[in-house]
Amino acid sequence: MQQNNNVTEFILLGLTQDPMRQKMVFIIFLIFYTGTVVWNLLIIVTLKFSRSLGSPMYFFLFYLSIADTCFSTSTAPRLIVDALSAKKVISYNECMTQVFAMHLFGSMEIFVLVLMAVDRYVAICKPLRYPTIMRPEVCFILMILAWIGSFIHSTTQNALVSKLPFCGPNLIDHYCCDLQPLLNLACMDTYVINLLLVSNSGAICSSGFLLLMISYMVILYSLRNHSEEGRKKALSTCTSHIIIVVLFFGPCIFIYTRPPTTFPMDKMVAVFYTIGTPFLNPLIYTLRNAEVKNAMRKLW
Template sequence: MLPKNNVTEFILLGLTQDPVRKKIVFVIFLLFYLGTLLGNLLIIVTIKTSQALGSPMYFFLFYLSLTDTCLSTSIAPRMIVDALVKNTTISFSECIIQVFSSHYFGSLEIFILILMAIDRYVAICKPLHYMTIMSRRVCGALVAVAWVGSCVHSLAQIFLALSLPFCGPNVIDHFFCDLQPLLKLACTDTYVVNLLLVSNSGAICTVSFVMVMFSYVIILHSLRNHSAEGRRKALSTCISHIIVVILFFGPCIFIYTRPATTFSMDKMIAVFYTLGTPLLNPLIYTLRNAEVKNAMRKLWSKTLISDDKR
């Protein structure tokens, strides 16, 4: 019979316990989070207000930026506040909510990246049928499926977390609640649960990464038959997508596809895919995309003109 769960709260150790370093963490990650909000919200507003960015690619980019914003928001504010206070406790229910939200938006980002790869495959390999295959209704349905799939995945994580008995200790050596740190605190054998975690989160990360990279191999192979200008434009877009895929999937695969062992670098790697990638994505997509930069310039010009009229 499993021990009863008598833990009502957990203590998050964060990235460091040193007071000076905690202040440095506060400043750095506050700037990271503000940069993430500014960059992604700028892309969201630009895509929503620009008629030139009405293609399916930007439809998915809109949802990628929205997902990045939500993923970062589910983790960063708590981490930033904990860097300033002594009492870094989190209630059991808040911890479970954070497990759900981080996995929900993390898996949603995976599905959106898959949809973006599908969009590029259809656009480059089947250009004559592109608008028919990737119609607005189809794109909306694909995003809806991604939302539902993410919900199913996250509910599975919650089920695994709630199945674990916690009777002490309650100190989590991490800066946010995740299933792997919780496994170390459970008062039972977690071998089966860890296998389920690897087969769930690990399989989603690995299989999705292989699918996306395989699709881009096919896309790059098909570019041989395009004109020099078409090849240049397609390469610019695809390279941006590939960079984002590697930056996000690499750390996720490292974290979720191995047995329940921890390494000293785990927390920094988790910082990279939960906070670093959402910050870098807007920079990657704007610096390498002329259409987005032009739309942002037009939006900025309209804003200045409206301010002058006032």
Template sequence: MQQNKSVTEFILLGLTQDPKKQKIVFIIALIFYTGTIMGNLLIILTIKFSRTLGSPMYFFLFHLSFADTCFTTSTAPRLIMDAISAKKIISYNECMMQVFSLHFFGAVEILVLILMAVDRYVAICKPLRYHTIMKRQVCIILIIFAWIVSFIHSISQIALALKLPFCGPNMIDHYCCDLQPLLKLACMDTYVINVQLVANSGAFCLSSFVLLMISYCIILHSLRNHSAEGRKKALSTCTTHITVVILFFVPCIFIYTRPATTLPMDKMVTLFYTIVTPFLNPLIYTLRNAEVKNAMRKLWSIKITSETK
């Protein structure tokens, strides 16, 4: 990636400059990142090798867990490394790659959550046509479309970042590279680019959240026509999805729908949706999903049995 800016590297100030607090950040971030990788990997392997989790919902959950893993990997390793490093330097090219990966995998996660809502809508509101509508080929096409749209979105974000000239201060008051903290360092009037950012990422997050909330309201309203047992099962699944949606979207909307102003809480809000939420997702989907838990038990029992023979 070529660039002709005078600034060739940035210094990430991180969450804190206090050495004692940095050690705490290192431990907590390492725990969360390790837990995220292990939890999502467990879900990925369970869905991959389980014969009982072949429905479209788990096909999309597989991609959500993969996107979660990549999304948190775009920021967490740098945060962990910088917490124990004297020099928190990131090159211009690495910074741009972080902007790209952060928006790419974040967009994938958003679109997969929408596809999961579509799957639940068809399953609950059109049960007789479910297998016809949500065929395997259709699901594959939808997920490919999600990845392509995410790539286009991230390209648009990196295009905005590449427009920014950096000729002065290179200290980013954040733990990762994103457009908001970079706008503060640019030697130009960033009003137009900030409007484009809000119109792109802000509108993308907000419209997706509103669409998801409307779809789940329709789904929950339609449950009144189901049996008590069917209503209980569908309600459990929808509650799980709504929890994940709120945990991910509310912080994103807070960050990307505002004008070019920074608040003291911005870094903690970003930390929540880039590191904490991906850590919580595997817990939410396994603790509240009996099918996933049973599939995990069966796989582990088969593995242990085969090893003892």
């Protein structure tokens, strides 16, 4: 707890210490974050007010855009501001808040991606039962369960990290507060806590990835009975989804399913799932969709 700590603030070292590269980091990630927020807000407004986009798929896409926006906002603004700051200081309470927000919206994104894969599986493999299985009330209950699961996961993570004593030093070799960098600074044996954290975050990442891969393989296998045009369309969609899943879950599994050690590439790996994937999700899942683009034109 904070009252037992000598450390009341942390210093983030960021992605680089080179002044020229810091300016490049500022420009590049400002563009990425602005694009993420603008595209996702555009999608949120379109899905909210368009009457033609009322299917379960768009219901889940709506919450995916919310999760993407909030997940990126939990890390990107500080990275952008710190790129031009001489001293990258974050207070203890702000650090704990960032950890909570990252894991709340990160796990929410995982749950929504799984629900979207389930929706696609039912639509392609059980088309006649789709309206019965994916009823609006069922989708609503699934989304409530996803929020509850995300909150429990994030609260558990914070409860474990907040019990760590920090005696100094307070330098975090990262651009955000996260579990592994904080474990490295704790002045106690963190083996048991790391085991609990890995069993929590690692289990969610690994099981989510496994479920998604199984669902997409089943979908692709079931396409053998469809027409050639239908196979090409579904294959194009599933391929793009699988690419995003690998880009998101690959770094997550690398970071959260290993002993409490840090590697030089950790920061760049984290960029893929904290900033890169929220930027790509609107382009892959929504803006390639003709129905969404037509709805945007009508709405605006």
